[in-house]
Amino acid sequence: MNVTLMAFGELRDIIGTREKVIFLEQGASLGDLMQHLAKEYGPAFYEEVKKVRGLRILIDGRECQLDHSETPLKDGDTVVLLSPISGG
Amino acid sequence: MGGYKNCILRVNLTTRKLSEEPLQQTMIHDYIGGRGFGIKLLYDNLKPGIAPLGEDNKLIFVAGPLAGTNAQSCSRYNVFFKSPLTNTYFSSSSGGHFASELKFAGFDGVIVEGAADKPVYLWINDGKYELRDAAYLWGLGCTDTHTLIREELNNHSARMACIGPAGEHLVKYGGIISDRRAAGRGGAGAVMGAKNLKAIVAKGNGKVEVSDKDAFAFAVREQIDAIRTHPNYDNFSLRGTQTAEFTQILGMFPTKNFREGIMTNWEKIEGAEFDKLRVRNTRCYSCMIHCGSIIKVSTGKYAGAWSEGPEYETIWGFNGSVNDPDIGRTVAADYYCDNMGIDTISASVAIGFAYELYERGIITKSDTGGLELVYGNGGPILELIRQIVYREGFGDILADGVRIAARKIGKGAEQYAIQVKGLELPGYDPRGAKAHGLNLLTSNIGADHCLGYAPQEIFGVPNPRPVDRFVVEFKGELAKINQDLTAFNETGILCALNTANGMTSPETFGKMLSTLTGIKDFADPAYLWLVGERIYNLERMFNVRDGLGKKDDVFPGRFSEEPMPAGPSRGQIFEEKQLLTDYYKARGWDLDTGIPTKKKLTELGLSFAK
Numbered sequence: 001m002n003v004t005l006m007a008f009g010e011l012r013d014i015i016g017t018r019e020k021v022i023f024l025e026q027g028a029s030l031g032d033l034m035q036h037l038a039k040e041y042g043p044a045f046y047e048e049v050k051k052v053r054g055l056r057i058l059i060d061g062r063e064c065q066l067d068h069s070e071t072p073l074k075d076g077d078t079v080v081l082l083s084p085i086s087g088g
Numbered sequence: 089m090g091g092y093k094n095c096i097l098r099v100n101l102t103t104r105k106l107s108e109e110p111l112q113q114t115m116i117h118d119y120i121g122g123r124g125f126g127i128k129l130l131y132d133n134l135k136p137g138i139a140p141l142g143e144d145n146k147l148i149f150v151a152g153p154l155a156g157t158n159a160q161s162c163s164r165y166n167v168f169f170k171s172p173l174t175n176t177y178f179s180s181s182s183g184g185h186f187a188s189e190l191k192f193a194g195f196d197g198v199i200v201e202g203a204a205d206k207p208v209y210l211w212i213n214d215g216k217y218e219l220r221d222a223a224y225l226w227g228l229g230c231t232d233t234h235t236l237i238r239e240e241l242n243n244h245s246a247r248m249a250c251i252g253p254a255g256e257h258l259v260k261y262g263g264i265i266s267d268r269r270a271a272g273r274g275g276a277g278a279v280m281g282a283k284n285l286k287a288i289v290a291k292g293n294g295k296v297e298v299s300d301k302d303a304f305a306f307a308v309r310e311q312i313d314a315i316r317t318h319p320n321y322d323n324f325s326l327r328g329t330q331t332a333e334f335t336q337i338l339g340m341f342p343t344k345n346f347r348e349g350i351m352t353n354w355e356k357i358e359g360a361e362f363d364k365l366r367v368r369n370t371r372c373y374s375c376m377i378h379c380g381s382i383i384k385v386s387t388g389k390y391a392g393a394w395s396e397g398p399e400y401e402t403i404w405g406f407n408g409s410v411n412d413p414d415i416g417r418t419v420a421a422d423y424y425c426d427n428m429g430i431d432t433i434s435a436s437v438a439i440g441f442a443y444e445l446y447e448r449g450i451i452t453k454s455d456t457g458g459l460e461l462v463y464g465n466g467g468p469i470l471e472l473i474r475q476i477v478y479r480e481g482f483g484d485i486l487a488d489g490v491r492i493a494a495r496k497i498g499k500g501a502e503q504y505a506i507q508v509k510g511l512e513l514p515g516y517d518p519r520g521a522k523a524h525g526l527n528l529l530t531s532n533i534g535a536d537h538c539l540g541y542a543p544q545e546i547f548g549v550p551n552p553r554p555v556d557r558f559v560v561e562f563k564g565e566l567a568k569i570n571q572d573l574t575a576f577n578e579t580g581i582l583c584a585l586n587t588a589n590g591m592t593s594p595e596t597f598g599k600m601l602s603t604l605t606g607i608k609d610f611a612d613p614a615y616l617w618l619v620g621e622r623i624y625n626l627e628r629m630f631n632v633r634d635g636l637g638k639k640d641d642v643f644p645g646r647f648s649e650e651p652m653p654a655g656p657s658r659g660q661i662f663e664e665k666q667l668l669t670d671y672y673k674a675r676g677w678d679l680d681t682g683i684p685t686k687k688k689l690t691e692l693g694l695s696f697a698k
Binding site for chain 2: 006008009012018053054056058060061062063078080082083084085086087088
């Protein structure tokens with residue numbers, strides 16, 4: 001299945017792009033996505049992401065916690081990695 | 089007692105009588121300051137049913153007790169009045185340097201009443217005051233007004249709150265400008281224009297006394313540490329609110345007059361794009377966050393255009409409303425609106441409304457003076473703003489706000505007027521965040537986000553508990569919490585952005601207020617919550633006294649009848665009936681009328697409010 005990954009703020013520097021489509025096995029979870037990214041960006045990737053203060057993860061617009069690695073993904077999901085931003 | 093100057097200046101423009109009044113001690117204790125003083129003074133001084141643009145309306149400018157101190161994000165003023173746009177109580181807030189200067193000049197606030205027979209401005213100079221001729225300033229933009237008044241007074245550090253041509257032409261969402269900060273919403277500028285008052289100017293050499301200097305310094309240090317270590321601080325202090333992606337990723341970035349929740353090509357208006365244009369940051373008096381930015385356009389048709397901003401609402405307004413991601417035009421529009429003294433939210437919603445009417449054939453080129461209003465082409469925006477400011481052509485209709493404009497246009501236009509109580513909605517689609525939407529629906533000033541922002545839904549803040557932004561359970565209670573929190577923080581007057589980001593806790597805020605003033609009760613968060621609820625209910629009773637109630641807490645049908653068509657909020661509607669009932673229950677208000685019960689009013693010390 002295909003999942004779209006989007007990154008904002010300092011997380012974009014880690015990912016190196018605003019948006020990319022990632023192929024995962026059917027039934028993959030958030031943890032599987034993170035492992036995929038660790039393979040692509042190196043083993044330090046996960047540690048770098050965890051260092052981002054106030055990190056937000058949204059799966060199709062819903063908040064999710066990084067340590068909820070079992071959270072299931074489905075084909076067509078958009079996963080957003082977001083460092084804190086403000087609105088007014 | 090520290091914090092207060094114990095002096096309100098009352099200015100009667102009709103009689104040209106200027107007089108000083110001390111603060112009432114009971115008002116200080118029961119309402120603390122800022123928004124508390126504003127509603128109490130407005131409720132006591134204004135008769136029910138008065139015309140907002142008539143002589144009977146008053147403009148009450150109030151600086152909070154913390155203004156002029158080194159407490160962070162608190163040197164603001166609010167202006168209180170009956171709004172010509174909504175016919176309700178209104179509170180409009182501005183940062184900048186005017187509030188601190190007013191305190192240094194010796195005053196906690198200014199009550200303006202009556203109307204002058206010719207243009208004047210008020211000069212408050214270190215405890216002295218006078219009305220001066222402003223005929224030569226009438227018609228000028230706010231930038232020139234600041235420059236010429238400073239030259240006339242030979243005082244280049246004087247601060248002011250002034251109006252531009254929009255206020256002079258009684259545009260019902262004309263605002264008040266201080267340097268490049270705005271008390272933009274609700275038409276305070278139109279009320280000022282109706283009174284022939286061009287500006288209030290202040291300069292002083294005084295200082296704000298502190299009751300317990302060591303303890304106050306400790307409390308402020310606590311606040312500074314909390315802000316500096318807050319996860320949002322780094323980004324907020326660089327970009328401010330120039331990050332339109334945060335509502336795009338939630339699918340609640342209102343697009344095409346609130347029909348859709350994601351804009352075409354929205355990557356072109358992200359924070360990263362503004363990073364390329366930022367010249368430097370700017371700040372209000374005593375605010376370490378410095379969320380303002382000077383933005384200068386470097387390429388394209390609008391190369392050379394600059395503004396202090398635009399902030400999120402303006403970016404959304406002039407891009408999302410017309411579905412055109414040209415940020416160069418938005419920067420130019422932002423500067424123009426600030427210079428003309430007009431609210432960018434109401435102006436942009438009015439323009440988006442006109443685009444939808446044009447698309448549906450309700451209006452045509454013969455109505456717009458030849459302008460083609462087609463989504464995806466924001467080209468006509470600047471001309472439409474100019475027509476609104478000067479009440480020319482179709483702009484004259486839009487200048488009264490979308491509620492009145494829709495009534496004048498007819499042909500079913502009312503259903504496309506996106507407003508509550510006459511106030512145009514800001515850049516949040518209520519279908520995507522139910523407590524945030526409830527605040528827009530029930531706010532005492534109409535659909536404004538600043539009086540009860542829901543960071544739990546928008547930023548994922550887990551306090552008082554994590555919430556799912558789509559569910560309705562607990563949202564009535566949550567809207568009340570956010571509204572009461574904002575109300576007591578605005579006694580300070582703590583910036584709504586600081587409040588929304590949760591950067592200053594009630595405990596720290598209470599310590600600052602208590603050690604500044606010497607009033608022990610202010611240190612108790614439970615007391616602050618009580619005052620917040622008291623303020624909110626008295627504001628509601630001001631409106632009730634003028635005939636408002638449940639019938640006015642109503643969204644346009646779009647939000648409850650049309651599911652969000654696409655994106656992360658796809659399929660969502662706003663469950664208006666259920667959410668409103670839950671909110672009234674949480675408030676202790678009558679479920680049939682939306683009016684605070686006698687029991688609730690007595691509990692809050694408001695039994696005088698009928």
